[in-house]
Amino acid sequence: MDAIVLAGGYATRLWPITLDRPKMFLPLGEETIIDPIFESLEADERVDDVYISTNERFADEFETYLTESGYEKPTLSIEETTDEDEKFGVISALAQLVERENLSDDTIIVAGDNYLSFGVNDFIDSFRDHDAPMIAAYDVGSREKATSYGVIDVDDDQVVGFTEKPDNPSSSLVSIACYGFPAESIDLLETYLEEGNNPDEPGWFIQWLHERTATYAFTFDGAWFDIGTADSYLDAIEFMLDGEPYVADSATTENVTLDAGVQILEDATVQNADLSRTVVFPKASVTDCTLSETLVDRHASVSGVSLTESTVGAYSTLEGAD
Template sequence: MKVLVLAAGYGTRLKEIAENTPKPLLPVGDRPLINHILERIKGLPDLNEVLVVTNNKFTEDFQKWAQETDIGCPITVVNDGTNSPEERLGSIGDIQFSIDDKQIRDDLLVIGGDNLFDYNLDEYIIFARQHENAVVIGLYDIGDLEEAKLYGVVGLNDAGKVVSFQEKPQEPKSTLISMCFYYLPRNSLSLVSQYLKESGKSDKAGDYINWLHKKSEVYGFRFTGTWYDIGSVEAYQKAQETF
């Protein structure tokens, strides 16, 4: 299994603090944000490589960081070749770029580089592997309908299968939201390129999940614990207080 950390953003919503530092390398407590992610994936069964996809602007920063970081398996920095927000490939575009560039043929766990959380991922991986060929997404009950409007809202059946998906709905059906956690078994990787060809949309991962759950089985795993989506200065400041 490989882990792919999405880190190709330009920090436009955090410009005052992240203009010259990629968001995953911002300090949270005594270490960069991305190191908190690595602490949670270190030691996962069958993990053989961590890939970090970034852009041309921040590649050197991540390469320097990777040289100084040891988690017991190789860390590979992938440069998607973009130089500005206008050129960015989007989250799904970066997943496909990484699959092609590194010829990935393994199961792939995709994690957004702006996720900050305090729970282990072992149970998530066990759940995903019990569902063999299905994509398994990470879910979180955000507990507030107003906040849920900012995310993809997910409906599950009793077996945990995704039966509905609303991307940033005006009237959310629940507070159960999709996080940027996607377990993609190796035989599902070709669906990423199929989606890009059919939709022409590469930016929003939620659009991909909405398309995917109508094409094949997608399951959701509920995380509990503390989670922050570091998408604003306010969220970053709250995370600093907690971590």
């Protein structure tokens, strides 16, 4: 069995934090967003090879990550883009990867910016049991939220309806970016594109697929975070840390109040400050501040200000008026 980890986006909604780093490498405590996915795939003996679908801009960062991580299965498969405007669309990129790497086995596809409360191996168990195309499904709790996703109707785990980003969802059960395709279905990506269908969002492909072959849903409880904005990133941090702040051993803190969802990372300094739902990246400095819903990137210096829903770019200096 093969696996593809989708990591080709440019995360423009998180700029400048992700201007020169893949968002999959944003820290969650002592790990990054993508670590649990790689750990699960590395440990599963049914998975032979893991292909990281990324772009030319971030290829070097992934090469360094793989060298330092010690994982044996992942290899890079690089699409020839360096900017958001050059992207092929997710389905086009997948079809090109399948051809480029000559994939012909059962294949798991998972987005590297998903924070999942289940192990990918649990999904593989269900995929193998059904021996048919499978999608992971999560109840987002409201039909209003569901309008941003592919909405699923199921009957005894079989997908009987799928609508991508509907205005009036039939349920709050949505598809997340975790899919399983048997070997005989993987070529349908190219068939779908040859028919002139939407090359971008995977949901359009699933909507097309389930009408042609039996497709099943792996529905899970717990939590799922589609990390595409600062707010969703902070939500994932708060969940993962169970509401407690995280302070790296090498960080310096003095006279601080730290509420839920706070991360102070390696070699950062925070003094005389109140922080809530805030990340202070490595080697950043925060002094005499009140910060909420704020990201302070590496090597930035912030002093004498109150910030809410803000992002301070790397190597920036922000000082309050005297």
